[in-house]
Amino acid sequence: MTEVLVKDLFSDQQFAEDETVVLHGWVKTARGSKRVGFIELSDGSTLKHAQIVMASDLEGFEEFKKLPLSTTIKVTGTVVYTPTAKQPLEIHATAIEVEGASDNDYPLQKKKHTYEYLRTIAHLRPRTDTFYSVFRIRSLAAFAIHQYLQEHGFTYVNTPIITSSDSEGAGEMFRVTTLDMNNLPKTADGKVDDHEDFFKKETNLTVSGQLPVEAFALALRNVYTFGPTFRAEDSHTQRHASEFWMIEPEMAFADLHDIIVTSEALLKSVVNYLLEHAKDELEFLNSSVDEHLLERLHQTVDEKFAQITYTEAIEELKRAPVKFDVPVYWGLDLQAEHERYLCEQVYKRPTFITDYPKEIKAFYMRDNEDGKTVAAVDMLVPEIGELVGGSQREERQAQLAKKIQDYKLPPEEYAWYLELRKYGETVHSGFGIGFERLLMYVTGMENIRDVIPYPRTPGNADF
Amino acid sequence: MTEVLVKDLFSDQQFAEDETVVLHGWVKTARGSKRVGFIELSDGSTLKHAQIVMASDLEGFEEFKKLPLSTTIKVTGTVVYTPTAKQPLEIHATAIEVEGASDNDYPLQKKKHTYEYLRTIAHLRPRTDTFYSVFRIRSLAAFAIHQYLQEHGFTYVNTPIITSSDSEGAGEMFRVTTLDMNNLPKTADGKVDDHEDFFKKETNLTVSGQLPVEAFALALRNVYTFGPTFRAEDSHTQRHASEFWMIEPEMAFADLHDIIVTSEALLKSVVNYLLEHAKDELEFLNSSVDEHLLERLHQTVDEKFAQITYTEAIEELKRAPVKFDVPVYWGLDLQAEHERYLCEQVYKRPTFITDYPKEIKAFYMRDNEDGKTVAAVDMLVPEIGELVGGSQREERQAQLAKKIQDYKLPPEEYAWYLELRKYGETVHSGFGIGFERLLMYVTGMENIRDVIPYPRTPGNADF
Numbered sequence: 001m002t003e004v005l006v007k008d009l010f011s012d013q014q015f016a017e018d019e020t021v022v023l024h025g026w027v028k029t030a031r032g033s034k035r036v037g038f039i040e041l042s043d044g045s046t047l048k049h050a051q052i053v054m055a056s057d058l059e060g061f062e063e064f065k066k067l068p069l070s071t072t073i074k075v076t077g078t079v080v081y082t083p084t085a086k087q088p089l090e091i092h093a094t095a096i097e098v099e100g101a102s103d104n105d106y107p108l109q110k111k112k113h114t115y116e117y118l119r120t121i122a123h124l125r126p127r128t129d130t131f132y133s134v135f136r137i138r139s140l141a142a143f144a145i146h147q148y149l150q151e152h153g154f155t156y157v158n159t160p161i162i163t164s165s166d167s168e169g170a171g172e173m174f175r176v177t178t179l180d181m182n183n184l185p186k187t188a189d190g191k192v193d194d195h196e197d198f199f200k201k202e203t204n205l206t207v208s209g210q211l212p213v214e215a216f217a218l219a220l221r222n223v224y225t226f227g228p229t230f231r232a233e234d235s236h237t238q239r240h241a242s243e244f245w246m247i248e249p250e251m252a253f254a255d256l257h258d259i260i261v262t263s264e265a266l267l268k269s270v271v272n273y274l275l276e277h278a279k280d281e282l283e284f285l286n287s288s289v290d291e292h293l294l295e296r297l298h299q300t301v302d303e304k305f306a307q308i309t310y311t312e313a314i315e316e317l318k319r320a321p322v323k324f325d326v327p328v329y330w331g332l333d334l335q336a337e338h339e340r341y342l343c344e345q346v347y348k349r350p351t352f353i354t355d356y357p358k359e360i361k362a363f364y365m366r367d368n369e370d371g372k373t374v375a376a377v378d379m380l381v382p383e384i385g386e387l388v389g390g391s392q393r394e395e396r397q398a399q400l401a402k403k404i405q406d407y408k409l410p411p412e413e414y415a416w417y418l419e420l421r422k423y424g425e426t427v428h429s430g431f432g433i434g435f436e437r438l439l440m441y442v443t444g445m446e447n448i449r450d451v452i453p454y455p456r457t458p459g460n461a462d463f
Numbered sequence: 464m465t466e467v468l469v470k471d472l473f474s475d476q477q478f479a480e481d482e483t484v485v486l487h488g489w490v491k492t493a494r495g496s497k498r499v500g501f502i503e504l505s506d507g508s509t510l511k512h513a514q515i516v517m518a519s520d521l522e523g524f525e526e527f528k529k530l531p532l533s534t535t536i537k538v539t540g541t542v543v544y545t546p547t548a549k550q551p552l553e554i555h556a557t558a559i560e561v562e563g564a565s566d567n568d569y570p571l572q573k574k575k576h577t578y579e580y581l582r583t584i585a586h587l588r589p590r591t592d593t594f595y596s597v598f599r600i601r602s603l604a605a606f607a608i609h610q611y612l613q614e615h616g617f618t619y620v621n622t623p624i625i626t627s628s629d630s631e632g633a634g635e636m637f638r639v640t641t642l643d644m645n646n647l648p649k650t651a652d653g654k655v656d657d658h659e660d661f662f663k664k665e666t667n668l669t670v671s672g673q674l675p676v677e678a679f680a681l682a683l684r685n686v687y688t689f690g691p692t693f694r695a696e697d698s699h700t701q702r703h704a705s706e707f708w709m710i711e712p713e714m715a716f717a718d719l720h721d722i723i724v725t726s727e728a729l730l731k732s733v734v735n736y737l738l739e740h741a742k743d744e745l746e747f748l749n750s751s752v753d754e755h756l757l758e759r760l761h762q763t764v765d766e767k768f769a770q771i772t773y774t775e776a777i778e779e780l781k782r783a784p785v786k787f788d789v790p791v792y793w794g795l796d797l798q799a800e801h802e803r804y805l806c807e808q809v810y811k812r813p814t815f816i817t818d819y820p821k822e823i824k825a826f827y828m829r830d831n832e833d834g835k836t837v838a839a840v841d842m843l844v845p846e847i848g849e850l851v852g853g854s855q856r857e858e859r860q861a862q863l864a865k866k867i868q869d870y871k872l873p874p875e876e877y878a879w880y881l882e883l884r885k886y887g888e889t890v891h892s893g894f895g896i897g898f899e900r901l902l903m904y905v906t907g908m909e910n911i912r913d914v915i916p917y918p919r920t921p922g923n924a925d926f
Contacts, residue, residue: 007616024716026887044684044715045616070887100858100888123675123879124886126682135683139619146609153470153508156602160917161624161668161691162637162706164924174625174639174661176668178695181655184644192644198637198695198705199924205624205639212586212917212926219589220598221507228624228690232641232661242661243625252507253487395563416586416926423587424489424533425563454623454675461627461662463675463879 001076007046009089015079021091023050023075024099026127029110032065039064039093041075047132047280051090052077064096069109070127072100115450122454122463130288133281134443134451137274141442142435144273145226145247148266154222154249159209161228164201165413172232173204174242205230209248210430211364211417214393217250217428218420224249226435234458238447239336239384241436243456250430256375256392259429260307260352263379263388267350267438268301274442275301282442290444296382297442299349306347309355310373313338316346333360339378339385350381363407365391367399377431384441390431397421464539470509472552478542484554486513486538487562489590492573495528502527502556504538510595510743514553515540527559532572533590535563578913585917585926593751596744597906597914600737604905605898607736608689608710611729617685617712622672624691627664628876635695636667637705668693672711673893674827674880677856680713680891681883687712689898697921701910702799702847704899706919713893719838719855722892723770723815726842726851730813730901731764737905738764745905753907759845760905762812769810772818773836776801779809796823802841802848813844826870828854830862840894847904853894860884 004021015021025043032038037054052075054061067073077091107113107121108128118125125131146156162176178198179185185196194202209225216223225248232242249266251258274282275297286293308316317328317338322345326335334353343351355373358365365374379388394400400421404414439451449455454463467484478484488506495501500517515538517524530536540554570584571591581588588594609619625639641661642648648659657665672688679686688711695705712729714721737745738760749756771779780791780801785808789798797816806814818836821828828837842851857863863884867877902914912918917926 005616026889044680044682072887072889099890100884101860102887103885106886123678123883124682126679132682135620135679136618138621139613142619142621143609143613146606150602150606155599156605157598157916158601158605158691158708160706160919160924160926162693162919162924163926165926172641174641175644176637176639177644178635178637179644181638181640181642181644181647184647198921199919200922201924203924215586215926216589216598216916217507219507219587219595228621230625243623245621397564420586421563422566423569424535424565426489426535427562453620453679456623456625456662458661459663461623461625461664461666463623463626463628463678 005045006041006043006048006050009050009079009091010046010048010087015089017079017081019079020094021077021079023077023091025050025073025075027067027069027071027073027102029069030065030067032061037061037065039067039073039075039096041073041091047129047136047284048087050075051087052093052096053080053090054093054096058093058096060096067098068102068104069106070102071098072102073097074099115447119449119455126453129284131450133278133284134439134445135453136281137278137285137443138439138451140274140278141270141439142226144270144277145266147273148269149222149224149249152222152262154224155216155220157209157213157216157220157223157225158227159206159212159225161206162199162203163206163212164199164203165211173207174230174232176203176205207231208246208432210250210432213248213250214417214428214430215420217252217430218424218426221252222249223251236458238449239437239440241448241452241455241457244448244452245435247433247435248430250428252426252428254429255427256354256377256390256429259390259392259431260354260377263390263431263433264305264350264352266433267379267388270438271297271300271442285444293442293444300381303349305379306343306349306351308342308347308351308353310353310357311355313342313353316342320345331357331359334378336385339380340382343380343385344382348382350379350387353378353380361391363403363409364393364400366394367403375429381441383444384437387437387441388431388433390429392427392429395421395425395427397425468508469504469506469511469513472513472542472554473509473511473550478552480542480544482542483557484540484542486540486554488513488536488538490530490532490534490536490565492532493528493530495524500524500528502530502536502538502559504536504554510592510599510747511550514550515556515559516543516553517556517559521556521559523559527556530561531565531567532569533565534561535565536560537562578910582912582918589916592747594913596741596747597902597908598916599744600741600748600906601902601914603737603740604733604902605689607733607740608729610736611732612685612687612712615685615725617687618679618683620672620676620679620683620686620688621690622669622675622688624669625662625666626669626675627662627666628674636670637693637695639666639668670694671709671895673713673895676711676713677880677891677893678883680715680893681887681889684715685712686714699921701912702900702903704911704915704918704920707911707915708898710896710898711893713891715889715891717892718890719817719840719853719892722853722855722894723817723840726853726894726896727768727813727815729896730842730851733901734760734763734905748907756905756907763844766812768842769806769812769814771805771814771816773816773820774818776805776816779805783808794820794822797841799848802843803845806843806848807845811845813842813850816841816843824854826866826872827856827863829857830866838892844904847900850900850904851894851896853892855890855892858884858888858890860888
């Protein structure tokens with residue numbers, strides 16, 4: 001009698017006909033007639049279910065064919081190959097034991113539920129095939145990213161979550177505090193005394209690890225962050241969450257061209273990894289969520305991405321036989337409608353846009369020689385829009401100091417950042433990938449709330 | 464002319480004698496006499512430095528042999544093998560170009576600095592050999608953990624950072640808010656109106672992902688978290704930080720024995736990975752930080768860990784020919800002095816302690832049959848004390864409901880957690896590893912602040 005996993009039944013592992021095996025798992029469906037009963041058993045080891053067949057002389061037959069969904073059972077049975085059926089084999093039960101009861105009001109009955117409803121039971125939705133698939137892909141994609149970067153000499157750096165600075169010089173942030181809100185310490189002028197707070201000053205949740213990780217690129221060459229970031233924006237779109245994960249690779253001795261090459265290679269590598277390791281899950285999502293998913297993923301790895309400048313993009317958009325909600329002019333911060341038109345209608349594949357007007361980009365991006373644009377790049381992908389944003393960083397001490405001044409940033413907060421240039425100006429570049437946007441791209445899910453285990457959005461922080 | 468990395472010079476890659484190569488990097492030292500000059504060049508690709516030799520007829524010779532430390536340079540030169548010297552080869556420079564200046568007051572001059580001072584320049588300390596090594600090991604250890612768990616069928620789950628519940632039922636937490644602290648909305652009774660906050664209730668930073676990840680174990684079987692966690696304790700010890708990373712594996716259909724086996728295998732696998740992939744860094748730390756480091760790591764992988772019950776541990780401590788600061792009795796929450804005595808003096812290796820008194824452990828741990836203890840386990844390791852804490856979870860709905868009541872926890876907050884049992888009671892177990900404690904163990908660093916890129920402790924949230 002061998003203890004086996006459901007995934008073993010579908011692997012190359014060979015079982016002898018009539019070999020006795022033992023399985024532990026959860027009842028996905030239970031049904032039967034007078035003479036025969038069936039249980040589909042899941043044990044979490046694979047998306048697939050094992051087919052358990054019960055003959056009417058099995059002890060407990062009448063009870064087992066009506067077992068509540070999600071009952072935990074132990075099955076002892078013999079392997080019977082079924083070359084003409086959908087599944088390669090069945091388990092003919094010789095004994096079944098109920099190890100843990102489940103109530104009859106289990107909310108995940110066979111009928112189809114809306115994603116909205118399933119979000120209200122985020123603790124149970126991973127038990128559905130859809131969310132099982134999404135969260136397996138989330139895990140595999142995370143690992144594929146680590147693996148690609150580690151194999152290419154990148155060092156993983158955990159930049160801080162609690163921060164006293166604001167990387168972007170913009171963005172609404174969450175305050176972190178241990179002050180008693182009902183009894184706040186005050187300064188002489190009646191303001192909250194931040195010096196009494198836990199860190200002896202005001203602190204917030206990070207919006208990006210880029211600035212702190214630049215310090216590591218200037219010592220360890222190729223580095224990356226992969227961790228949670230936060231935006232306290234009152235956004236209620238399908239693409240924004242208050243808490244999300246970002247991957248931020250940063251490379252010393254690398255210019256804009258290098259990060260374009262690296263981000264394309266990284267994305268292709270992740271998709272290839274999923275095509276190999278998440279075959280069942282992608283096929284399931286392709287059949288039930290997005291019928292173009294597999295086609296899009298194969299195109300992603302097969303075709304070279306397009307690349308144009310922002311100025312060319314604006315010309316393309318002006319020529320477009322389409323009326324956009326937001327009119328197009330040079331200097332416009334491109335909206336999702338423009339981005340999607342370019343990559344879906346014009347180039348029909350992931351598209352890099354380079355050299356944006358400096359007015360719409362962050363202070364740390366390197367000025368181009370034209371005096372109007374910066375060495376920035378976005379990668380736009382079909383269905384999503386912007387997936388990656390990056391730039392060559394301003395490595396020249398004098399130019400960076402001037403930009404900190406021009407952007408009216410508090411110089412004392414950026415003193416350490418300037419010092420990175422004071423002690424060795426080095427060409428360096430980096431980019432950020434929104435992990436959940438990547439997951440929407442590789443799963444076909446249309447709402448960011450459905451690729452996050454317990455999503456946080458305005459008004460929602462349950463579980 | 465081939466562009467190469469410093470690490471290529473020390474790899475198996477073969478260069479022809481007199482082959483011309485190009486390197487970009489930072490000046491680690493520069494010196495010279497009238498006739499010859501030397502630059503040690505680092506480029507972040509390896510802990511090692513390239514030896515650059517300059518003859519007096521090199522254009523710029525006088526400038527280059529006095530280059531400020533951390534100047535960014537491009538070196539063109541020829542490969543000359545040096546079979547009798549420490550390094551296998553030198554680069555005889557034919558041209559050097561300064562790509563980025565560095566100021567003469569660079570704080571990391573050759574003299575040895577204290578760790579305390581280096582923490583004040585956390586943006587520059589990765590440029591030292593010590594912190595280069597520590598942060599390379601941090602990255603490699605993180606990857607080794609992901610790789611081991613993924614290869615063993617575990618799914619990575621990103622549990623939320625912002626939470627409205629308190630996993631441990633204890634612990635001081637950081638509040639997360641967007642309320643204007645200088646103009647707080649109040650309810651009729653004069654208290655802060657949490658309903659006006661971003662998430663329409665009070666939210667905090669997570670202290671553990673365990674409870675939310677249990678929901679995923681009950682769908683995906685083997686799962687783990689690996690992310691930041693927070694404690695707002697006013698601790699000023701060498702082992703406590705306010706922000707630290709934890710790995711929390713959770714396994715369905717697994718009991719206490721299974722997590723003991725898994726945590727031992729995981730730790731050994733990480734150490735083996737480092738012995739293979741961080742050879743230079745470990746040797747450097749062994750020679751400069753902790754002369755017993757390599758010996759300890761080899762023992763860790765070679766010996767089976769010890770295992771005793773809490774009751775046996777208390778007997779052992781009572782027999783000890785040592786006076787402890789905190790007296791020993793059955794029911795005592797073991798202190799670092801007791802933990803270290805057991806694993807350093809008695810068992811001389813990592814030691815599991817099982818079956819703790821239920822009064823000193825969390826509500827979710829499974830009651831043993833004796834009515835006094837719970838199915839809990841800690842792994843103690845030399846130099847550190849507790850490295851891993853885990854337990855079999857109370858999977859029986861009625862018993863769990865009673866414990867929630869006994870511990871006076873708000874039942875509405877734990878309703879979803881109880882529901883995980885309502886719909887399929889399943890034996891399951893899990894454990895948590897403090898990532899920074901693991902890093903102290905594998906680097907020999909004695910202060911947790913020195914294994915975190917930008918440490919957060921009471922009063923400190925710089926950068």
